[in-house]
Amino acid sequence: MSPTSTDIFQGWVAHDATSPLTFTTFTPKPFTETDVEVQVSHCGICSTDLHTLRSGWAPTDYPCVVGHEIVGTVCRVGSGVATLASSPASPEIKIGDRVGIGAQSMSCLRADCEACADGQENYCTRITGTYNGRYADKSKSYGGYATRWRGPAYFVFKIPDALPSAEAAPLLCGGVTVFAPLQKYGAGPGKLVGVVGIGGLGHMGILFARALGCDRVVAISRTSSKRKDAVDGFGADAFIATDEEPKWARTYSRTLDLILCTVDAPDMPLTQYLRLLKMDGVFVQVGVPEQPLPPLMAWSLIQKSVKVTGSSIGSPEDIRQMLQLAAEQRVLPWIQKRPMNDVNAALADMHDGKARYRYVLENGTDAQAKL
Ligand SMILES: NC(=O)c1ccc[n+]([C@@H]2O[C@H](COP(=O)([O-])OP(=O)(O)OC[C@H]3O[C@@H](n4cnc5c(N)ncnc54)[C@H](OP(=O)(O)O)[C@@H]3O)[C@@H](O)[C@H]2O)c1
Numbered sequence: 001m002s003p004t005s006t007d008i009f010q011g012w013v014a015h016d017a018t019s020p021l022t023f024t025t026f027t028p029k030p031f032t033e034t035d036v037e038v039q040v041s042h043c044g045i046c047s048t049d050l051h052t053l054r055s056g057w058a059p060t061d062y063p064c065v066v067g068h069e070i071v072g073t074v075c076r077v078g079s080g081v082a083t084l085a086s087s088p089a090s091p092e093i094k095i096g097d098r099v100g101i102g103a104q105s106m107s108c109l110r111a112d113c114e115a116c117a118d119g120q121e122n123y124c125t126r127i128t129g130t131y132n133g134r135y136a137d138k139s140k141s142y143g144g145y146a147t148r149w150r151g152p153a154y155f156v157f158k159i160p161d162a163l164p165s166a167e168a169a170p171l172l173c174g175g176v177t178v179f180a181p182l183q184k185y186g187a188g189p190g191k192l193v194g195v196v197g198i199g200g201l202g203h204m205g206i207l208f209a210r211a212l213g214c215d216r217v218v219a220i221s222r223t224s225s226k227r228k229d230a231v232d233g234f235g236a237d238a239f240i241a242t243d244e245e246p247k248w249a250r251t252y253s254r255t256l257d258l259i260l261c262t263v264d265a266p267d268m269p270l271t272q273y274l275r276l277l278k279m280d281g282v283f284v285q286v287g288v289p290e291q292p293l294p295p296l297m298a299w300s301l302i303q304k305s306v307k308v309t310g311s312s313i314g315s316p317e318d319i320r321q322m323l324q325l326a327a328e329q330r331v332l333p334w335i336q337k338r339p340m341n342d343v344n345a346a347l348a349d350m351h352d353g354k355a356r357y358r359y360v361l362e363n364g365t366d367a368q369a370k371l
């Protein structure tokens, strides 16, 4: 049996909600004819990894290997992939290709599923997350803090040549999570867009809002510490520091058509964010705090006919369009590379809000990565 077909993988495994990750073995899903295997070169650290590791939203199914901003090289292709009819793009995947995997690894793909049949696989009720999930055969899904990943070709995406692997990794979850709602709610010429929370998702939100040609992009952060990066680096036209400008909600009232909120904490000034919307404006929540959102007075919705909605990652087609736009317009996330071996320190730094603006774990050429 060749080394690439072994059924024992190695990665950074969480055994409970509090202990550090340990580098050890785990058993991936059984390989099927529609699966591929990828030698992982890079994996971004998304805040969702932290929520899952600490069982922040719900009890996690330990042992767990997180990581769903995965880039690597295809090292095994199932015999059925070349003729996979359900996904026109998947048959093109070949050994040696540079590919990415995001936060979703499977859905039901049934013709009678409203979401799947409509190309909105990310809203399928039988979604399999790239980690902490179960495939239809009940086997567990494991993510990219590992040397290798295995899963369905349907949710594996070719990385355009113009995108470096490390920068491409955060696009697979964070990138599409901001791109999909921006596109859905019409971000583009003529639109005034705000992005709240300038972290991993938020900074990519500014970059994509710019790439889509919005008239004005406003970065909304707690303090002014990220102002220079947001304005000079990501291309924001304006910056609001909500903890430092006492009357900000009144000053900037009715100035935005669309707000994308990436905030990860429950104590956000939601009522004030909604004041920034123009009549009929749309507020899209993508951040997922571990506690309920703040209460709202009905007036916040009624006075201007605003819409409050949410958005979850993106469909395979969204991911392909997002990667194409990123390649064409050079939408490159700001990343800091960390050796995969330093994953526990990188997670601690991410928790402390030190990432500028996305940590990307990198597998080295040491003995560990060859296993
Ligand atoms: N919907 C989806 O499909 C999806 C996909 C991926 C991730 N997520 C979720 O999106 C959230 C953000 O992820 P991320 O990786 O971008 O995290 P991140 O890099 O930590 O960014 C979160 C940002 O939220 C802001 N923030 C934190 N506490 C705040 C508070 N109390 N009030 C106001 N703003 C606050 C901070 O921005 P400032 O410093 O600028 O204030 C911070 O940079 C997480 O909840 C994650 O689980 C959702």
Ligand SMILES: [Zn+2]
Binding pocket: 046, 047, 048, 049, 068, 103, 173, 174
């Ligand atoms: Zn994510």
Ligand SMILES: [Zn+2]
Binding pocket: 107, 108, 109, 110, 113, 114, 115, 116, 117, 121, 124, 125, 126
């Ligand atoms: Zn479905």
